Amino acid sequence: MATLLVRGGRVIDPAQDIDRIADLRIVDGRIAGVGPAEAGAHRADETIDAAGMIVCPGLVDMHVHLREPGREEDETIASGTRAALAGGFTSVACIPNTEPPIDTQAAVEFIHQKAVRADTCNVFVVACVSRNREGKELADIGQLVEAGAVAFSDDGAPVSDAELMRRALEYCAMFGKPILAHEEVLELSRGGVMNEGLVSLLLGLGGMPAAAEEVMIGRDTALAVSTGGRLHVMHVSTAGGVALVRAAKARGVRVTAEACPHHFTLTDEALRTFDANCKMSPPLRTAADVEAIIAGLADGTIDCIATDHAPHAREKKMLELDRAPFGITGLETAVGLAVTRLVVPGHVGWPRLVEAMSTLPARILGLDRGTLRPGSPADVTIIDPDRTWTVDVAASHSKSVNCPFHGWSLTGRAVATIVAGRVKHRLAGF
Amino acid sequence: MRSATTPSSPASLDPAGAVPSSWSHRHLLDLERLSGDEIRLLLDTAARFKEATGGCRRKLAVLTGRTIVNLFFENSTRTKTSFALAARRLGADVVDFSASGSSLSKGESFIDTAKNLEAMGIDAVVVRHSTPGTPHLLAQHLGVGVINAGDGPHEHPTQGLLDIFSIRERLGDLAGVTVGLVGDIAHSRTARSNIHGLLKLGARVIVCGPPTLVSPRWRELGVEVSHDLDAIVPVCDVLNLLRIQFERQNTRPFPSVREYAHLYAMTRERMQRARPGLLILAPGPINRGVEVTAEVADCPQSLILDQVANGLAVRMAVLWLVCGPRGAEEGAAASGHEGRQR
Numbered sequence: 001m002a003t004l005l006v007r008g009g010r011v012i013d014p015a016q017d018i019d020r021i022a023d024l025r026i027v028d029g030r031i032a033g034v035g036p037a038e039a040g041a042h043r044a045d046e047t048i049d050a051a052g053m054i055v056c057p058g059l060v061d062m063h064v065h066l067r068e069p070g071r072e073e074d075e076t077i078a079s080g081t082r083a084a085l086a087g088g089f090t091s092v093a094c095i096p097n098t099e100p101p102i103d104t105q106a107a108v109e110f111i112h113q114k115a116v117r118a119d120t121c122n123v124f125v126v127a128c129v130s131r132n133r134e135g136k137e138l139a140d141i142g143q144l145v146e147a148g149a150v151a152f153s154d155d156g157a158p159v160s161d162a163e164l165m166r167r168a169l170e171y172c173a174m175f176g177k178p179i180l181a182h183e184e185v186l187e188l189s190r191g192g193v194m195n196e197g198l199v200s201l202l203l204g205l206g207g208m209p210a211a212a213e214e215v216m217i218g219r220d221t222a223l224a225v226s227t228g229g230r231l232h233v234m235h236v237s238t239a240g241g242v243a244l245v246r247a248a249k250a251r252g253v254r255v256t257a258e259a260c261p262h263h264f265t266l267t268d269e270a271l272r273t274f275d276a277n278c279k280m281s282p283p284l285r286t287a288a289d290v291e292a293i294i295a296g297l298a299d300g301t302i303d304c305i306a307t308d309h310a311p312h313a314r315e316k317k318m319l320e321l322d323r324a325p326f327g328i329t330g331l332e333t334a335v336g337l338a339v340t341r342l343v344v345p346g347h348v349g350w351p352r353l354v355e356a357m358s359t360l361p362a363r364i365l366g367l368d369r370g371t372l373r374p375g376s377p378a379d380v381t382i383i384d385p386d387r388t389w390t391v392d393v394a395a396s397h398s399k400s401v402n403c404p405f406h407g408w409s410l411t412g413r414a415v416a417t418i419v420a421g422r423v424k425h426r427l428a429g430f
Numbered sequence: 431m432r433s434a435t436t437p438s439s440p441a442s443l444d445p446a447g448a449v450p451s452s453w454s455h456r457h458l459l460d461l462e463r464l465s466g467d468e469i470r471l472l473l474d475t476a477a478r479f480k481e482a483t484g485g486c487r488r489k490l491a492v493l494t495g496r497t498i499v500n501l502f503f504e505n506s507t508r509t510k511t512s513f514a515l516a517a518r519r520l521g522a523d524v525v526d527f528s529a530s531g532s533s534l535s536k537g538e539s540f541i542d543t544a545k546n547l548e549a550m551g552i553d554a555v556v557v558r559h560s561t562p563g564t565p566h567l568l569a570q571h572l573g574v575g576v577i578n579a580g581d582g583p584h585e586h587p588t589q590g591l592l593d594i595f596s597i598r599e600r601l602g603d604l605a606g607v608t609v610g611l612v613g614d615i616a617h618s619r620t621a622r623s624n625i626h627g628l629l630k631l632g633a634r635v636i637v638c639g640p641p642t643l644v645s646p647r648w649r650e651l652g653v654e655v656s657h658d659l660d661a662i663v664p665v666c667d668v669l670n671l672l673r674i675q676f677e678r679q680n681t682r683p684f685p686s687v688r689e690y691a692h693l694y695a696m697t698r699e700r701m702q703r704a705r706p707g708l709l710i711l712a713p714g715p716i717n718r719g720v721e722v723t724a725e726v727a728d729c730p731q732s733l734i735l736d737q738v739a740n741g742l743a744v745r746m747a748v749l750w751l752v753c754g755p756r757g758a759e760e761g762a763a764a765s766g767h768e769g770r771q772r
Contacts, residue, residue: 191680198647202582204562204622219749318541320561
């Protein structure tokens, strides 16, 4: 019987409404219980002193591009999940825009096998909505569910055909699986590399208007109503998008939403450097949008924080802005950005942050994670809420360094990541 | 009427001497981040060069031994020729490098191409590219001066400078002068450079065209926005007629060329409602019959050929300021404005 004791930390588990200084006991890879902090109360094989730390259910990132198979020069399942562990994530959901796309049982099995071999964090598979991610006909969703797919998405691109989206929502409802929707009307954002606004006007760069996101969220929430399907809006980036999700929830629509750390941190002003590491889709928006995202996270309109970790090899980003691909890495900076931008200024309390980064993403994907309930798999993240550190892409575990936060000083960092009772990552000095 | 003024010419502007210490930039990337004084220095320097070369006809030996590369990733005839001539008038060697037929078509990145050129020992790169910010990226990666000769719809600083130079030659100080920019503002790098330069020199700027090409957001910069050419013609001292950039448009922003010309072409009839002495500018190539009729393009108030001639003077000034001999504080004052923000 292997036992691990995490002693004296501030244990937060929103699913059980726990927020107190306590010991966390792990036995044989499962949570044994949260008890009062007592010196020497329990004997354990291994003890971690977590005084001054946040001890919470392992963080879940429901939006990660691991790139394998097909683009191993950008990231592999092994390297991406190592970055996840370093960032405090015990589970990631990988998005199927790989080459080939994940639209068969064999492809799902491949991911699972690679993840087992990597022996890092848990990898849950999001499979394609449409066959070959072409947006024309449904993928074999039932068989993909049998293989273990937890959700469906054509992310990287929207499901442009409204009828296909309707069918996908209807069909997935049978399995209780959500559609993770990249909300973008491509005709409106065509040729765009950044938010359409004053900055794009001044820089002469092609704009992606907020309406491109908002029109699609409007369409899909209407389809969610008419089908009863489960819609999850990925990477909400606009104030209008937040308002649409809020209104849909108020009407009782089965909709959830996520936001990315860069969308509550940076604005389109960052593009003034013409740095391709500030190019992602949806793009960085305005200060008013950032404010709305933060408000949406604070009031729960936006359920969770997901990184949209999108690694690209250095040479692909060292191109003219219109030729460089969209996307930035995010796994290793998410906790630091969330604490620095949301908790330190007082927008969001710790229990809500844990809910947004663990409880709710696990619940949206239907995982038996995101809680410290006795008997649950012992996925635990220990965070130093006060640790100030400097982002250094050279020290990144990801294969790619396309990160606009290099050199930034952040507060808050995962110091230990425990997966199924095993300490898989421990920051030097902790 | 304003009288043409002689540009101020402090001794430090002597073309044979060192670049004045008030010019601290290693590159010329855009006009947005230059100050009014820096733009005046550029214009004054251009005037000095124009005079010293007898109207840009004679050669000076102020850049002898320097090598300038014309790195054009986009087709150009007049701008490239103008830069090449300007460089030769100052005694510099000029090498042309065009994207077609080069290693770029073999998949080499533009940064690698530029680094290769740099390794051959050049002093400045004049770059044109269809993507905004490309000169700025080169400036971050290269140790030599970078001059923007047009980066997509972003800026074309020497075109903006030569337009302003041509106006200043006729009207003197720009303060209080009303300049109308008409046409495809959305896709025009010339418009952006003119807007920044004119605002910094105190001019009143009106942009005019259909809402699909003229964003109301320009008001946030202090620019007036109009969709009615007939309304602005009587209040303008200068009209700059910009070409429709069909090649940069996703979808046609107006129903037909015929309808566009009906609403926005500068015609003889519209000239009759203008102030006497209204100046007409057009950065070539012009589409006669679209932005401007032939009668107007060739009328006495048209500065279209002045613009071409003044382009040489402006480009001499820019080349000299970017790669001319520096004073004692060389390098120390190099501006960091090209650098990353954080």
